Amino acid sequence: MNIKYPLESVHTLSVEEVMTAFETNAQKGIGAAEAETRTAKFGANIYAAQKQKSIWLMLLLQFKSPIVYLLLFAVAVTLYFQNYIEAIAIGVVIFVNALIGFFMELQARSSMNALKEMDVILSNVIRDGKTLQIPSEKITVGDLVV
Numbered sequence: 001m002n003i004k005y006p007l008e009s010v011h012t013l014s015v016e017e018v019m020t021a022f023e024t025n026a027q028k029g030i031g032a033a034e035a036e037t038r039t040a041k042f043g044a045n046i047y048a049a050q051k052q053k054s055i056w057l058m059l060l061l062q063f064k065s066p067i068v069y070l071l072l073f074a075v076a077v078t079l080y081f082q083n084y085i086e087a088i089a090i091g092v093v094i095f096v097n098a099l100i101g102f103f104m105e106l107q108a109r110s111s112m113n114a115l116k117e118m119d120v121i122l123s124n125v126i127r128d129g130k131t132l133q134i135p136s137e138k139i140t141v142g143d144l145v146v
Contacts, residue, residue: 005042005141022142029126029144038140045139058105062098 007013007021019026030038053061062068071094078087121136126144139145 003038003141024142024144026144027126028129030140030142031128035127035138035140035143038142039138042141044137046137052109055106059098059102062101062105063094068094068097 003023004021007018010018013021015026024030071090075087075090075094078084078090122133123136123139124131124133124146125139126132126146131146
């Protein structure tokens with residue numbers, strides 16, 4: 001297998017040139033074993049997953065907002081004037097707000113992960129001369145998609 005991937009200016013090539021470059025048969029496609037080899041060499045047909053923020057970073061980012069900065073300034077002012085009860089009350093509001101935001105974001109992350117796992121997109125490809133329906137992430141270089 002001597003496939004040059006990715007091809008430069010693939011849009012300017014004829015179908016025959018693309019088939020030759022990807023070592024694909026126009027009627028039979030590629031074989032199942034060849035598909036496995038190519039997937040191992042070129043990787044799965046998926047986007048690189050974004051790295052998720054750590055739980056601690058997610059919690060700390062709840063304090064990164066103009067409203068929180070304003071409330072922290074209010075805490076500083078009330079402490080300056082020795083109004084400790086008000087300063088504690090504002091601090092509790094800041095903390096509760098951060099906790100609510102944190103748990104909402106955590107729940108949203110969990111829901112998105114569950115949706116990702118449920119979402120399977122199928123594609124029709126020709127392999128070994130047969131039309132097969134496979135998950136789209138299993139499409140590889142040289143597959144004939146119908």
